[in-house]
Amino acid sequence: xxxxxxxxxxxxxxxxxxxxxxxxxxxxxxxxxxxxxxxxxxxxxxxxxxxxxxxxxxxxxxxxxxxxxxxxxxxxxxxxxxxxxxxxxxxxxxxxxxxxxxxxxxxxxxxxxxxxxxxxxxxxxxxxxxxxxxxxxxxxxxxxxxxxxxxxxxxxxxxxxxxxxxxxxxxxxxxxxxxxxxxxxxxxxxxxxxxxxxxxxxxxxxxxxxxxxxxxxxxxxxxxxxxxxxxxxxxxxxxxxxxxxxxxxxxxxxxxxxxxxxxxxxxxxxxxxxxxxxxxxxxxxxxxxxxxxxxxxxxxxxxxxxxxxxxxxxxxxxxxxxxxxxxxxxxxxxxxxxxxxxxxxxxxxxxxxxxxxxxxxxxxxxxxxxxxxxxxxxxxxxxxxxxxxxxxxxxxxxxxxxxxxxxxxxxxxxxxxxxxxxxxxxxxxxxxxxxxxxxxxxxxxxxxxxxxxxxxxxxxxxxxxxxxxxxx
Amino acid sequence: xxxxxxxxxxxxxxxxxxxxxxxxxxxxxxxxxxxxxxxxxxxxxxxxxxxxxxxxxxxxxxxxxxxxxxxxxxxxxxxxxxxxxxxxxxxxxxxxxxxxxxxxxxxxxxxxxxxxxxxxxxxxxxxxxxxxxxxxxxxxxxxxxxxxxxxxxxxxxxxxxxxxxxxxxxxxxxxxxxxxxxxxxxxxxxxxxxxxxxxxxxxxxxxxxxxxxxxxxxxxxxxxxxxxxxxxxxxxxxxxxxxxxxxxxxxxxxxxxxxxxxxxxxxxxxxxxxxxxxxxxxxxxxxxxxxxxxxxxxxxxxxxxxxxxxxxxxxxxxxxxxxxxxxxxxxxxxxxxxxxxxxxxxxxxxxxxxxxxxxxxxxxxxxxxxxxxxxxxxxxxxxxxxxxxxxxxxxxxxxxxxxxxxxxxxxxxxxxxxxxxxxxxxxxxxxxxxxxxxxxxxxxxxxxxx
Numbered sequence: 001x002x003x004x005x006x007x008x009x010x011x012x013x014x015x016x017x018x019x020x021x022x023x024x025x026x027x028x029x030x031x032x033x034x035x036x037x038x039x040x041x042x043x044x045x046x047x048x049x050x051x052x053x054x055x056x057x058x059x060x061x062x063x064x065x066x067x068x069x070x071x072x073x074x075x076x077x078x079x080x081x082x083x084x085x086x087x088x089x090x091x092x093x094x095x096x097x098x099x100x101x102x103x104x105x106x107x108x109x110x111x112x113x114x115x116x117x118x119x120x121x122x123x124x125x126x127x128x129x130x131x132x133x134x135x136x137x138x139x140x141x142x143x144x145x146x147x148x149x150x151x152x153x154x155x156x157x158x159x160x161x162x163x164x165x166x167x168x169x170x171x172x173x174x175x176x177x178x179x180x181x182x183x184x185x186x187x188x189x190x191x192x193x194x195x196x197x198x199x200x201x202x203x204x205x206x207x208x209x210x211x212x213x214x215x216x217x218x219x220x221x222x223x224x225x226x227x228x229x230x231x232x233x234x235x236x237x238x239x240x241x242x243x244x245x246x247x248x249x250x251x252x253x254x255x256x257x258x259x260x261x262x263x264x265x266x267x268x269x270x271x272x273x274x275x276x277x278x279x280x281x282x283x284x285x286x287x288x289x290x291x292x293x294x295x296x297x298x299x300x301x302x303x304x305x306x307x308x309x310x311x312x313x314x315x316x317x318x319x320x321x322x323x324x325x326x327x328x329x330x331x332x333x334x335x336x337x338x339x340x341x342x343x344x345x346x347x348x349x350x351x352x353x354x355x356x357x358x359x360x361x362x363x364x365x366x367x368x369x370x371x372x373x374x375x376x377x378x379x380x381x382x383x384x385x386x387x388x389x390x391x392x393x394x395x396x397x398x399x400x401x402x403x404x405x406x407x408x409x410x411x412x413x414x415x416x417x418x419x420x421x422x423x424x425x426x427x428x429x430x431x432x433x434x435x436x437x438x439x440x441x442x443x444x445x446x447x448x449x450x451x452x453x454x455x456x457x458x459x460x461x462x463x464x465x466x467x468x469x470x471x472x
Numbered sequence: 473x474x475x476x477x478x479x480x481x482x483x484x485x486x487x488x489x490x491x492x493x494x495x496x497x498x499x500x501x502x503x504x505x506x507x508x509x510x511x512x513x514x515x516x517x518x519x520x521x522x523x524x525x526x527x528x529x530x531x532x533x534x535x536x537x538x539x540x541x542x543x544x545x546x547x548x549x550x551x552x553x554x555x556x557x558x559x560x561x562x563x564x565x566x567x568x569x570x571x572x573x574x575x576x577x578x579x580x581x582x583x584x585x586x587x588x589x590x591x592x593x594x595x596x597x598x599x600x601x602x603x604x605x606x607x608x609x610x611x612x613x614x615x616x617x618x619x620x621x622x623x624x625x626x627x628x629x630x631x632x633x634x635x636x637x638x639x640x641x642x643x644x645x646x647x648x649x650x651x652x653x654x655x656x657x658x659x660x661x662x663x664x665x666x667x668x669x670x671x672x673x674x675x676x677x678x679x680x681x682x683x684x685x686x687x688x689x690x691x692x693x694x695x696x697x698x699x700x701x702x703x704x705x706x707x708x709x710x711x712x713x714x715x716x717x718x719x720x721x722x723x724x725x726x727x728x729x730x731x732x733x734x735x736x737x738x739x740x741x742x743x744x745x746x747x748x749x750x751x752x753x754x755x756x757x758x759x760x761x762x763x764x765x766x767x768x769x770x771x772x773x774x775x776x777x778x779x780x781x782x783x784x785x786x787x788x789x790x791x792x793x794x795x796x797x798x799x800x801x802x803x804x805x806x807x808x809x810x811x812x813x814x815x816x817x818x819x820x821x822x823x824x825x826x827x828x829x830x831x832x833x834x835x836x837x838x839x840x841x842x843x844x845x846x847x848x849x850x851x852x853x854x855x856x857x858x859x860x861x862x863x864x865x866x867x868x869x870x871x872x873x874x875x876x877x878x879x880x881x882x883x884x885x886x887x888x889x890x891x892x893x894x895x896x897x898x899x900x901x902x903x904x905x906x907x908x909x910x911x912x913x914x915x916x917x918x919x920x921x922x
Binding site for chain 2: 007029030031032035037038040041042058062063064065070072085090093095106107110125127129130131159160161373374392393402412443444
């Protein structure tokens with residue numbers, strides 16, 4: 001029995017745990033016309049690199065690609081804010097016909113002179129791939145002339161999905177890492193796959209520092225170019241968003257011998273385990289003890305509030321649709337903590353391993369979906385009787401139109417969700433949305449008059465007698 | 473006046489396909505489909521969802537490397553099939569992107585093939601417009617899409633005794649609702665197009681449909697060829713569009729007016745309507761006009777000589793600038809991201825001595841603003857960085873507005889909308905003055921306590 005049937009060719013991308021159907025189809029091109037929620041290669045590269053606060057991010061392409069990515073993400077900075085400006089070569093018809101290399105080179109010089117960035121990332125867009133501009137050589141020459149790293153990011157939109165963009169971004173980062181000398185004072189880590197959305201880092205990083213661990217670089221939330229250049233000096237990489245950064249962690253392991261561990265900072269248990277993972281790695285008794293102290297202190301601080309939230313949402317049903325799998329998995333645990341049941345879980349770009357992992361942790365009857373679209377999502381939300389959807393802005397209004405509560409867990413969110421405080425914020429948001437009085441309001445007005453006098457009489461009244469609608 | 477630098481820093485415009493969505497979403501039962509890579513549709517969905525706070529479905533042909541090399545015909549046909557099966561649209565509006573244009577797909581030919589191969593798709597009207605991002609801005613995308621609609625669909629039959637009212641530039645659903653109300657009150661037979669009043673600001677109902685209800689009916693689009701006249705509202709400085717096509721092709725007389733914001737431009741719209749239909753303006757609008765005048769008198773001292781920067785879409789900027797000069801305000805910078813020289817001429821005429829900028833980005837506007845003591849900015853939310861830097865209040869109008877509520881409900885047109893705009897401007901100025909006073913007093917206190 002198919003779970004939802006809308007588009008031919010999508011059957012294998014949707015399954016129900018417990019109904020034997022073989023591995024979920026994934027990591028394939030999106031179906032034309034199906035309104036995939038995915039973006040493009042450029043988008044993947046842009047989300048990974050853009051949080052580097054003091055770098056200049058230049059989009060080589062027509063204006064749209066720069067317009068739609070200008071400062072719409074919630075990554076914050078504790079200092080520089082050059083990353084919040086949008087730079088584009090704004091290619092026009094003539095550039096498309098005659099090639100954009102000269103304009104790109106001129107823009108690089110002009111912008112370096114005006115903004116003095118420590119590094120420039122140059123993103124290629126669809127059209128650059130078609131007309132064949134040689135991004136690498138333009139960047140190499142500019143780097144020589146300007147005396148700063150000018151890093152090509154090969155992110156032509158059509159060359160795959162977001163995953164390819166992550167890789168392009170990681171390649172650019174890999175080129176930057178190791179270009180400045182640094183010796184950490186003591187035990188040290190990098191935090192990979194953490195983008196400082198809504199200030200998340202400031203609720204996570206201090207715990208590591210309390211444990212006596214130096215954070216050399218965060219990639220790329222609130223990062224500075226200088227820190228990234230020194231990242232090779234750290235003893236350990238903690239990888240949060242595995243989809244975007246495992247590739248870089250592996251590269252660093254190969255090149256610098258830096259081991260990596262997967263962690264998550266979302267949810268009380270995950271956050272605690274992240275601290276323990278670091279402490280176990282360094283195997284210093286004092287550090288372990290410190291970690292347990294921190295965990296105990298923070299847990300006792302937040303548990304009463306979380307318990308109260310749990311009481312208000314327990315037994316309700318949640319649907320999860322995320323960009324990557326790491327966050328989706330963390331969310332399953334968080335909902336377990338809140339006593340909620342996950343009835344749908346999906347991602348835009350999960351891998352076969354990701355989906356196996358997901359199938360392992362969810363209950364029988366949960367629908368698992370790859371690269372969903374609005375029609376499938378709305379049918380599933382009804383079928384699975386979801387009370388809440390956790391996703392991004394595109395899905396928010398779909399949920400609202402269906403009178404379903406919503407929690408924004410994407411780059412657009414403005415509320416911190418990581419660390420112990422973040423879990424309180426998350427629980428609160430879930431609770432206030434599910435328990436809002438707006439869902440109880442009558443959709444249809446009860447009309448005394450229409451039942452009393454009937455529609456015929458209304459029609460006979462002159463238009464002056466009918467009150468005007470209230471205008472905004 | 474033209475862009476000084478090569479790079480665009482903080483753009484004041486969007487790309488062509490964006491404009492097409494706002495036209496296609498104003499046609500009943502219409503589903504937009506971008507022929508290009510997946511990202512374009514997702515980015516614009518995200519951008520418009522932020523603005524309208526509505527679900528925005530835009531299909532994509534999701535071109536990949538293979539499509540880019542061998543052409544996108546297969547993807548386009550598959551996309552059409554899936555949109556028809558999934559959404560059951562009456563109309564599909566195809567807009568091309570940079571990618572499709574550069575690989576050189578012949579979209580009309582592919583659509584003809586598709587129709588021939590899929591007899592079941594006979595009942596679906598498919599139109600296509602050419603909107604490569606590198607060619608021009610979202611405003612031009614809007615204009616060519618509207619023109620494309622009538623070019624493909626308008627058919628001569630019997631005279632219908634109606635007038636065509638074309639919404640010539642991007643306004644809010646509330647603005648379109650106002651226009652409908654105005655025409656209804658006038659008792660005119662009309663075809664209003666595109667009509668986003670319901671589709672991009674839908675009421676919450678027990679059932680929601682995949683393609684939002686509302687929009688200009690297809691039969692009306694076809695019938696535009698048979699109307700008595702066309703009035704393009706918000707088409708004063710645009711290149712020839714749908715109205716001009718209907719005039720040239722079917723002899724339908726065409727008048728274009730600015731957006732009705734402020735006294736003069738509202739009077740001008742009302743005069744045009746009176747002329748077109750021979751009926752006087754309904755009484756209630758006389759009273760609203762009087763209320764606008766009354767509000768203008770009430771506010772004239774507060775607003776006197778206030779130095780402003782106005783930026784954004786051409787028609788919106790021109791009309792707001794004119795309103796400001798009626799109020800005794802002093803527009804200092806009047807800017808648009810569009811490369812539109814008719815705009816430049818008009819702006820200089822409306823506000824002599826102001827700095828007029830076309831093809832502008834925010835870095836250029838900032839440079840001009842730095843020595844002009846600007847007291848108020850009016851335009852899309854994208855100017856917020858600038859407003860913050862110069863510590864100037866920003867009145868958000870137009871698309872995009874991502875960081876405040878109510879973009880769909882913002883009424884700017886008509887005497888009524890002008891009153892709303894005027895009150896908002898006054899209050900935003902007063903808020904900012906009060907904040908300043910508060911800060912000054914606090915600083916004084918702090919200095920005293922040291």
